[in-house]
Amino acid sequence: MxxxxxxxxxxxxxxxxxxxxxxxxxxxxxxxxxxxxxxxxxxxxxxxxxxxGGYRNKVKMVVGGTVEHPRLGILDADGHGVDLQRCGLSGPGLQAALPALAAFITRARLTPYDVPARRGELKYLLLTESPDAELMLRFVLRTDESVPRIRKHLPALLAELPQLQVVSVNLHPQHKAVLEGEQELLLTERSTLTMRINDIALHLRPQSxxxxxxxxxxxxxxxxxxxxxxxxxxxxxxxxxxxxxxxxxxxxxxxxxxxxxxxxxxxxxxxxxxxxxxxxxxxxxxxxxxxxxxxxxxxxxxxxxxxxxxxxxxxxxxxxxxxxxxxxxxxxxxxxxxxxxxxxxxxxxxxxxxxxxxxxxxxxxxxxxxxxxxxxx
CATH class of the missing domain: 3.40.50.150 (Vaccinia Virus protein VP39)
Structure with a gap:
C-alpha cells in the first residue's frame, strides 16, 4: 500500500x-x-x-490547527496537529465525510484544543461507518460552551451528509491522555448505529x-x-x-x-x-x-x-x-x-x-x- x-x-x-x-x-x-x-x-x-487498506470502520481524529484551518489527524512531537484526512487505512465513506466536517468546524467556530497551551474546545472527532454506509459522529469537547453552535449548524451538516445518522457530544474536561469523558449529549433522534455483521444487526451506541x-x-x-x-x-x-x-x-x-x-x-x-x-x-x-x-x-x-x-x-x-x-x-x-x-x-x-x-x-x-x-x- x-x-x-x-x-x-x-x-x-x-x-x-x-x-x-x-x-x-x-x-x-x-x-x-x-x-x-x-x-x-x-x-x-x-x-x-x-x-x-480502507479497512478501518472508524477514525479517531485529533483536531489541531485553527478555526479557519483545522487539521484532522494526529499530533506531532510538539503537540501540534498533523492533517491525515486522506489516510489510506480509513474506509472511503469516512474519507469522503472528513472535508465536510473540517468545514463544519470553521462554520460553527469550534476552536481546536491546543494541547501544549491547554486551551481551546474541540479535542477529537470520532467517526464510525456501518456496513450500510451510515455514519455516527462524536464531538469530544472540553466544555459545553460550543454545544449551542453545534446544534445551530447541525441541520446543514445533516443535509450535506445524509448518511450521518447519529451525532453526539462527549464532554472531556480533563487534560489527560484519555480519549473521552463520561458525559455524552445526544444531538440526533437516532441513538444507535446499526452494524450488520453476518446475520445479526448489532446496535452501537456512541460510547460502545x-x-x-x-x-x-x-x-x-x-x-x-x-x-x-x-x-x-x-x-x-x-x-x-x-x-x-x-x-x-x-x-x-x-x-x-x-x-x-x-x-x-x-x-x-x-x-x-x-x-x-x-x-x-x-x-x-x-x-x-x-x-x-x-x-x-x-x-x-x-x-x-x-x-x-x-x-x-x-x-x-x-x-x-x-x-x-x-x-x-x-x-x-x-x-x-x-x-x-x-x-x-x-x-x-x-x-x-x-x-x-x-x-x-x-x-x-x-x-x-x-x-x-x-x-x-
Missing part, C-alpha cells in the same frame, strides 16, 4: 507499511506460533487475511466499543459461533461481551447465554440487539471476574478481554472450575500466552490468527481450550 504521509515522514503509525502484506501476515503467524510454542499439539487453522475492522470482526464472530455450535454447550458466558457480538452469535434455542460487560452503554446496545433479533441472550453490567467468582459455572466461557488479558484471578477461577471449554479471543498474544500458562487444566486445542490491523504489528488470535480429562479426573 502506498501512503504519501508515510513517504514524507509525516506519519509513521503504520510501522509495517514498507513490508509486503504476505510477509506481514506470515510474520504475525510466526510471532504467535513462537509465543504458544509450549503447546506442540495445538492445531493451527489458516490465518484470516484482511484488506491492506466495536472492532476497528468490520470484515475481520465478522470472521471472528463466525469462528466463535462455529466452535460453539460444534461443542453444543447448554450454557455459555461471554465475558467482556462489549455490544454482544460473541453472545448473540452463540445464542440458540434451549441454550443459556449470558454476556457480562462493565460498560452500561455497551450492555444497553446488546440488550437492544438481542430484543430486535429475537435472540435468547441476557446481558449484565458488571465486572467479569467478580461475576465468575460468585456464579455457578457454565459449560463454555468466551473471553474477549482488553490487551492486558483476563488476569490472575479469573485465570485461577477458570483453571479450578467445571468449565469444559474456553474460547479466548485476544488482541495481544503476549498476555494470552501468560494467561494460558496460568490455566494448566485447560489445554489449547486449536488456534487462528486474524489480521485485524494490517500495516501494524498488531493482530487478533483466537484459541479453543479444552479441559484436560486427566486433570479433571
Amino acid at each position: 502506498q501512503c504519501s504521509y508515510f513517504d514524507a515522514g509525516v506519519c509513521r503509525s503504520c510501522t509495517l507499511l514498507a513490508v509486503p502484506y504476505d510477509e506481514q501476515l506470515a510474520g504475525k503467524e510466526r510471532h504467535c506460533h513462537e509465543l504458544l510454542a509450549a503447546y506442540p499439539d495445538l492445531e493451527w487453522l489458516p490465518a484470516v487475511a484482511s484488506r491492506e 466499543f466495536f472492532q476497528t475492522n468490520t470484515e475481520i470482526a465478522a470472521a471472528l464472530y463466525r469462528q466463535g459461533r462455529a466452535w460453539v455450535e460444534e461443542l453444543a454447550p447448554a450454557s455459555v458466558w461471554d465475558l467482556y461481551s462489549g455490544v454482544g457480538g460473541f453472545a448473540l452469535h452463540s445464542a440458540a434455542p434451549a441454550r443459556d447465554v449470558v454476556g457480562i460487560e462493565t460498560s452500561r452503554e455497551a450492555v444497553a446496545s446488546a440488550v437492544l440487539s438481542s430484543r430486535q433479533a429475537g435472540l435468547d441472550a441476557r446481558f449484565v453490567a458488571g465486572d467479569a471476574t467478580a461475576f465468575a467468582l460468585t456464579t455457578a459455572a457454565p459449560e463454555l466461557v468466551i473471553v474477549n478481554p482488553p490487551r492486558r488479558g483476563i488476569g490472575p484471578d479469573l485465570c485461577a477461577w477458570l483453571d479450578a472450575s467445571d468449565v469444559r471449554h474456553v474460547v479466548y479471543s485476544s488482541c495481544k498474544a503476549e498476555s494470552l500466552a501468560r494467561d494460558l500458562a496460568a490455566m494448566p487444566s485447560l489445554v489449547p486445542r486449536r488456534a487462528r490468527v486474524l489480521d485485524m490491523f494490517p500495516q501494524t504489528h498488531h493482530y487478533e488470535v483466537m484459541v479453543l481450550l479444552e479441559r484436560d480429562a486427566a486433570r479433571a479426573a
Whole structure:
C-alpha cells in the first residue's frame, strides 16, 4: 500500500507499511506460533487475511490547527496537529465525510484544543461507518460552551451528509491522555448505529466499543459461533461481551447465554440487539471476574478481554472450575500466552490468527481450550 504521509515522514503509525502484506501476515503467524510454542499439539487453522487498506470502520481524529484551518489527524512531537484526512487505512465513506466536517468546524467556530497551551474546545472527532454506509459522529469537547453552535449548524451538516445518522457530544474536561469523558449529549433522534455483521444487526451506541475492522470482526464472530455450535454447550458466558457480538452469535434455542460487560452503554446496545433479533441472550453490567467468582459455572466461557488479558484471578477461577471449554479471543498474544500458562487444566486445542490491523504489528488470535480429562479426573 502506498501512503504519501508515510513517504514524507509525516506519519509513521503504520510501522509495517514498507513490508509486503504476505510477509506481514506470515510474520504475525510466526510471532504467535513462537509465543504458544509450549503447546506442540495445538492445531493451527489458516490465518484470516484482511484488506491492506480502507479497512478501518472508524477514525479517531485529533483536531489541531485553527478555526479557519483545522487539521484532522494526529499530533506531532510538539503537540501540534498533523492533517491525515486522506489516510489510506480509513474506509472511503469516512474519507469522503472528513472535508465536510473540517468545514463544519470553521462554520460553527469550534476552536481546536491546543494541547501544549491547554486551551481551546474541540479535542477529537470520532467517526464510525456501518456496513450500510451510515455514519455516527462524536464531538469530544472540553466544555459545553460550543454545544449551542453545534446544534445551530447541525441541520446543514445533516443535509450535506445524509448518511450521518447519529451525532453526539462527549464532554472531556480533563487534560489527560484519555480519549473521552463520561458525559455524552445526544444531538440526533437516532441513538444507535446499526452494524450488520453476518446475520445479526448489532446496535452501537456512541460510547460502545466495536472492532476497528468490520470484515475481520465478522470472521471472528463466525469462528466463535462455529466452535460453539460444534461443542453444543447448554450454557455459555461471554465475558467482556462489549455490544454482544460473541453472545448473540452463540445464542440458540434451549441454550443459556449470558454476556457480562462493565460498560452500561455497551450492555444497553446488546440488550437492544438481542430484543430486535429475537435472540435468547441476557446481558449484565458488571465486572467479569467478580461475576465468575460468585456464579455457578457454565459449560463454555468466551473471553474477549482488553490487551492486558483476563488476569490472575479469573485465570485461577477458570483453571479450578467445571468449565469444559474456553474460547479466548485476544488482541495481544503476549498476555494470552501468560494467561494460558496460568490455566494448566485447560489445554489449547486449536488456534487462528486474524489480521485485524494490517500495516501494524498488531493482530487478533483466537484459541479453543479444552479441559484436560486427566486433570479433571
